[in-house]
Amino acid sequence: xxxxxxxxxxxxxxxxxxxxxxxxxxxxxxxxxxxxxxxxxxxxxxxxxxxxxxxxxxxxxxxxxxxxxxxxxxxxxxxxxxxxxxxxxxxxxxxxxxxxxxxxxxxxxxxxxxxxxxxxxxxxxxxxxxxxxxxxxxxxxxxxxxxxxxxxxxxxxxxxxxxxxxxxxxxxxxxxxxxxxxxxxxxxxxxxxxxxxxxxxxxxxxxxxxxxxxxxxxxxxxxxxxxxxxxxxxxxxxxxxxxxxxxxxxxxxxxxxxxxxxxxxxxxxxxxxxxxxxxxxxxxxxx
Amino acid sequence: xxxxxxxxxxxxxxxxxxxxxxxxxxxxxxxxxxxxxxxxxxxxxxxxxxxxxxxxxxxxxxxxxxxxxxxxxxxxxxxxxxxxxxxxxxxxxxxxxxxxxxxxxxxxxxxxxxxxxxxxxxxxxxxxxxxxxxxxxxxxxxxxxxxxxxxxxxxxxxxxxxxxxxxxxxxxxxxxxxxxxxxxxxxxxxxxxxxxxxxxxxxxxxxxxxxxxxxxxxxxxxxxxxxxxxxxxxxxxxxxxxxxxxxxxxxxxxxxxxxxxxxxxxxxxxxxxxxxxxxxxxxxxxxxxxxxxxxxxxxxxxxxxxxxxxxxxxxxxxxxxxxxxxxxxxxxxxxxxxxxxxxxxxxxxxxxxxxxxxxxxxxxxxxxxxxxxxxxxxxxx
Numbered sequence: 270x271x272x273x274x275x276x277x278x279x280x281x282x283x284x285x286x287x288x289x290x291x292x293x294x295x296x297x298x299x300x301x302x303x304x305x306x307x308x309x310x311x312x313x314x315x316x317x318x319x320x321x322x323x324x325x326x327x328x329x330x331x332x333x334x335x336x337x338x339x340x341x342x343x344x345x346x347x348x349x350x351x352x353x354x355x356x357x358x359x360x361x362x363x364x365x366x367x368x369x370x371x372x373x374x375x376x377x378x379x380x381x382x383x384x385x386x387x388x389x390x391x392x393x394x395x396x397x398x399x400x401x402x403x404x405x406x407x408x409x410x411x412x413x414x415x416x417x418x419x420x421x422x423x424x425x426x427x428x429x430x431x432x433x434x435x436x437x438x439x440x441x442x443x444x445x446x447x448x449x450x451x452x453x454x455x456x457x458x459x460x461x462x463x464x465x466x467x468x469x470x471x472x473x474x475x476x477x478x479x480x481x482x483x484x485x486x487x488x489x490x491x492x493x494x495x496x497x498x499x500x501x502x503x504x505x506x507x508x509x510x511x512x513x514x515x516x517x518x519x520x521x522x523x524x525x526x527x528x529x530x531x532x533x534x535x536x537x538x539x540x541x542x543x544x545x546x547x548x549x550x551x552x553x554x555x556x
Numbered sequence: 557x558x559x560x561x562x563x564x565x566x567x568x569x570x571x572x573x574x575x576x577x578x579x580x581x582x583x584x585x586x587x588x589x590x591x592x593x594x595x596x597x598x599x600x601x602x603x604x605x606x607x608x609x610x611x612x613x614x615x616x617x618x619x620x621x622x623x624x625x626x627x628x629x630x631x632x633x634x635x636x637x638x639x640x641x642x643x644x645x646x647x648x649x650x651x652x653x654x655x656x657x658x659x660x661x662x663x664x665x666x667x668x669x670x671x672x673x674x675x676x677x678x679x680x681x682x683x684x685x686x687x688x689x690x691x692x693x694x695x696x697x698x699x700x701x702x703x704x705x706x707x708x709x710x711x712x713x714x715x716x717x718x719x720x721x722x723x724x725x726x727x728x729x730x731x732x733x734x735x736x737x738x739x740x741x742x743x744x745x746x747x748x749x750x751x752x753x754x755x756x757x758x759x760x761x762x763x764x765x766x767x768x769x770x771x772x773x774x775x776x777x778x779x780x781x782x783x784x785x786x787x788x789x790x791x792x793x794x795x796x797x798x799x800x801x802x803x804x805x806x807x808x809x810x811x812x813x814x815x816x817x818x819x820x821x822x823x824x825x826x827x828x829x830x831x832x833x834x835x836x837x838x839x840x841x842x843x844x845x846x847x848x849x850x851x852x853x854x855x856x857x858x859x860x861x862x863x864x865x866x867x868x869x870x871x872x873x874x875x876x877x878x879x880x881x882x883x884x885x886x887x888x889x890x891x892x893x894x895x896x897x898x899x900x901x902x903x904x905x906x907x908x909x910x911x912x913x914x915x916x917x918x919x920x921x922x923x924x925x926x927x928x929x930x931x932x933x934x935x936x937x
Contacts, residue, residue: 347773372773374662410868413899428819434898454664481818484665506815506816508822509818510818
């Protein structure tokens, strides 16, 4: 079992004929993900992957024709907001946006729009999700993780790979790994995923990988101490990072100096989370 | 991207926010000429991209054009927090009655823009925020609706602005909203917004930051970037799509992915070393980009060892290895190098580097430990 994606996921890929979209669609298909359709405006009617996957002009057409129940977005940053709006309007319940570099004001509009609909957005600027042995949506290399009972949620990309790989080396596997992305405004936050892991019968333990900036880890700590029964291990990146480029006085007024790695570690430890000093310590802390 | 005060105020003016008369000068003689035009009494303001200019002596009042020349010469010879002053803004001096703080910025926790105002504007606004938060008014703006007039009116009332100024204040608020939204700003700040003795609202100082990710649709703003204000290596890195920040340690780091790059730095420190930089080569970097990255790291004379930590996903380890070899042939580095390659094409990458006399590592901790030892000059395999 798993959260968000599994063997019943019928995936649509937006930007399937682009370089990145095509490359990663191939990887996803090879992993066993059921990719049922692609969208590239202007290329509707074509077929890709040796004629196995139909391409449509719009998300709506693709969903109506194939019953896709999740979409993965690989379009360039300047087109990504429109791709997310289009997906949200199509009625598809799960949107995963891999694209990096989406302007933050666009993301505020996307997020506020999506909040009015019954749809979950993961990302942008994220590696996507992996339910080992069942489905991979995004760009996480499939061979670095094995099926298991550890839920992994992370704001980072390659750092997540390190953790999955460290788990695999000691024979520990993941139920689902969710990369929520590193952008200041995104669709899904730690608490959303923690809640899903808490209720997933096949997730026994959870790894949370955070980093400096924002208050998402602090909110996670609050949720963990009040609602979570499953054990957690965490790692926070950025202990040595130079203090962020300050945003005039307004940044200090809004965040009041929150967001340092030390503060996040303190909040998580106070919530009973074991915090690793480096990623390779995580497996032993999970035992 | 940060904008200078004079650039921010030019943008404010474009959106109908009143600013003082004035211009920017690069020499004392220019400053004198501008002061003469403005009638003598002026403020000379250093234009550097750091806060605390006033407290550092970088803002001075001149009573006439001659004094403006003298003060401009002084300020242009200054360094503020390590940045040499290259330009001064010469503004007509205002007779100030009241100072208001007014800004619009992103509230990431609320996922909305937020308008912030306070009747206690001026240099100590952060102090006010910490000690008397009730004096700071915050109003969130729906990003799908934009600023509505009633919200600006509410803010005016909440900071006890006399009613005679409401109309002008609403105009400033609309101007600031348009400034923020039409330039993809992450911050548009007026501090102070003053009421002058002759009863006008004027934006005396301004600060703006623009979302780097949105510069593709603002060619005019992208041109405003002042590359004199950044380290040359950082400019070079940005040109090649690399993210590089120089630090004061001696272990150079090259990593793919920002989170992993920060983690690699953290582990170096955990094992007693000090990172010389943050460098993220991004996803899918080819050999050329890696070679540029390596040259940038080695251009820092403090670097005594280099740590390469690559977890191949989209990035292929053999491409990284090729880039390392190209850069080594060109730069002929004398410092020891520790390399850890895992993931996509790691085996091929390791083979390419077999004869390159590099120290290899299996795990992240092992790589960090070895680079710390190498930076201290310890011999090892």
